[in-house]
Amino acid sequence: MRSDQTARDNLIKTMLFLHSRGWCDGTGGNFSVCLQHDPLQLLMAPSGVDKGSVQAEELIVVDANGAVTDGNGRASAETELHLCIMSSVGAGAVLHTHSVAATVLSRVHGCDGFVQLEGWEMLKGLNGIKSHETTLAIPVVANNQDMQQLSASVKPHLHGPAWGILVAGHGLYAWGDSLEQARHHVEIIEFLLSAHLHYQQLRNTTHQIKP
Template sequence: MTAHISALDLEEAGAVLAAESARFAAFGWMRGTSGNLSVVLTRDPLRLAVTASGHDKGELKPADVVLVDGKGAAVHGGRPSAEAELHARVAALTGAGAVVHVHTVASVAMGHRHPGGIVFKDVEMLKGVGQPAHDVEVTLPVIANSQDMKVLGDRLEAAREPRMPAVVVAGHGLYVWGDTPRQARHHTEVVEWLLELELTRR
């Protein structure tokens, strides 16, 4: 495979991503074959396991992942998600160990309503992304969509709010990250909860 990553390493990462994908699919956040997840396997050189393209995310098997490099290009396995390049960009930019991309109604609706960013304040759930529950405003950035992952990555880098481990891509969905797949999952659930709250308030 590579000098640092064995077939067993990739299979173990695939098992983790399959379990996480099944959880998100059960919430209705990865309908059809939409969405993708990744986990960093090595940092130098940057290598990620990314869910393979075209698979039902509620039915993934440990083998349904692709090893990609720091540009999102396949190193081993089948065809990665078209957005693998953005996963690699987020991992390099933020130091994240895992990235989640889901297509939720709340993220698309709120991104449409607030193209300049979605502000959260005085909500206890902000603690779930490491922020105070009161007296601090935290903005979830919203960026315009693009089919060019280099362009999209540049927009994400320019808009990123270091206190918020997430960004909304307008008309598309939500990208969230964390140090581990478990933390990325928790961040995703918290940010989606915040979005759903703001959506119901209006």
């Protein structure tokens, strides 16, 4: 048995769960867990695989330079962003989803630079938040196919209370101290974004209805 088999099995379970929620359709999304921080080493899904059917033996190990050191797959172009988040905040896992709510809201609020969430009880599901009266701004950065430039634009926003960041028209990157916490943060943020989107739609519709 591989020394990292438990990490492989847990990452597969997480990807299957996120895929079942419709948050990484097709081959969308990418997910990583930290095997060690010094030197940095990630376990992640290879590029171009369906996250609903990927197997544990297909996962790849990537070093701090983004090079595959174990496995036959190719590292995603977004590996550099995973490495940036891991090294900046010491995250135990980084999960990138492509939900409709995250993708739409990241475009709508791209010019604002954040999506503001307030008044939702589920805010308390994020580590460190104690009250629904909290106002949380989830940062939004412009998408960029140059991963070095994208990582540079993301880095200043990584130490806030949100545990996540939105890339405009692309989706959510969320993280945690462990894979379990990262998955929990994805669930909470995705719920909040979906609730916010529905609330805005209903409010706008209600305002348009004449008595």
